[in-house]
Amino acid sequence: xxxxxxxxxxxxxxxxxxxxxxxxxxxxxxxxxxxxxxxxxxxxxxxxxxxxxxxxxxxxxxxxxxxxxxxxxxxxxxxxxxxxxxxxxxxxxxxxxxxxxxxxxxxxxxxxxxxxxxxxxxxxxxxxxxxxxxxxxxxxxxxxxxxxxxxxxxxxxxxxxxxxxxxxxxxxxxxxxxxxxxxxxxxxxxxxxxxxxxxxxxxxxxxxxxxxxxxxxxxxxxxxxxxx
Numbered sequence: 001x002x003x004x005x006x007x008x009x010x011x012x013x014x015x016x017x018x019x020x021x022x023x024x025x026x027x028x029x030x031x032x033x034x035x036x037x038x039x040x041x042x043x044x045x046x047x048x049x050x051x052x053x054x055x056x057x058x059x060x061x062x063x064x065x066x067x068x069x070x071x072x073x074x075x076x077x078x079x080x081x082x083x084x085x086x087x088x089x090x091x092x093x094x095x096x097x098x099x100x101x102x103x104x105x106x107x108x109x110x111x112x113x114x115x116x117x118x119x120x121x122x123x124x125x126x127x128x129x130x131x132x133x134x135x136x137x138x139x140x141x142x143x144x145x146x147x148x149x150x151x152x153x154x155x156x157x158x159x160x161x162x163x164x165x166x167x168x169x170x171x172x173x174x175x176x177x178x179x180x181x182x183x184x185x186x187x188x189x190x191x192x193x194x195x196x197x198x199x200x201x202x203x204x205x206x207x208x209x210x211x212x213x214x215x216x217x218x219x220x221x222x223x224x225x226x227x228x
Contacts, residue, residue: 002155005033008163009152012170024174026152036169036195037147040162043199045069045144047158053082055138056112056131060104063124064143070122072142074115082138089127089139092116097128106130110137168195 009029013019021029041048049072056062064071077086092114097103108130117125131137150157156166172192179185 002157002160003163004153004155005030005150006152008033008156008166012167012174015167015171016174024177028174029170030150030152032170032173033166034147034149035173036166037150037158039169039195040158040165040199041069041144041147044162044202047162048145048147049142050145051075051140051142053078053138053140055082056110056127056136058108058131058133058136060126060128060130061124062127064141065145067146067148068123069144069146071117071125072144074112074125074127075140075142077111078138078140080110080135080137085140087111087113090114092128094118094126097126103128104130108132110135112137112139165195165198168192168198 006026009026010019012029013021013024016024018024048069050068052065054065073091074089076088078084079086089112094116097114097116100106106129110132112127112129112131114128115125116128127139147157156163168191172188172190172195175184175188175191179188
């Protein structure tokens with residue numbers, strides 16, 4: 001069971017010799033906990049993955065929910081009511097679609113066959129064939145969501161193995177507040193260095209363990225002129 005932010009805040013204040021929150025109250029501790037989660041998201045965005053069924057709009061270009069950072073995958077069709085799992089949707093290269101003149105104006109269908117994206121526009125994606133003007137379909141998508149702000153009574157929303165990273169980040173920011181006191185500037189830098197060192201180490205370790213990197217060949221998807 002995940003611990004609450006309040007339990008972590010208690011641990012942090014014990015280290016700071018401020019158990020009653022005279023110097024660092026709940027609001028300040030929570031500010032740094034939430035900022036730590038946002039910083040972790042830069043290095044480990046997969047910790048904030050969400051799966052959601054969304055209704056599509058007419059045409060080929062689709063937008064992610066407002067809080068999304070970027071698309072991960074368009075998984076499958078969910079019918080015109082959003083409750084009927086259907087055909088899976090394959091990823092295709094945008095360049096392949098661009099070789100098909102008029103693909104944005106192709107005969108529309110509520111059933112999506114393929115999806116693609118442009119790295120320069122991470123909060124949107126494209127589908128083929130286009131959605132009709134009425135009776136659009138739903139699809140299931142996976143995306144990276146922005147970490148929202150937690151409150152002191154809520155449970156931490158990331159794996160427990162990241163608690164020490166959050167602790168280091170918060171301690172670094174708290175000691176920075178009192179950097180004029182002897183030793184606190186060094187303590188602040190030490191904790192923040194430990195935080196960023198841990199983030200870098202996790203990235204390297206996961207690259208080694210990533211089966212897609214170790215695999216000699218990965219799956220490909222191609223689109224035909226008939227869209228099949």
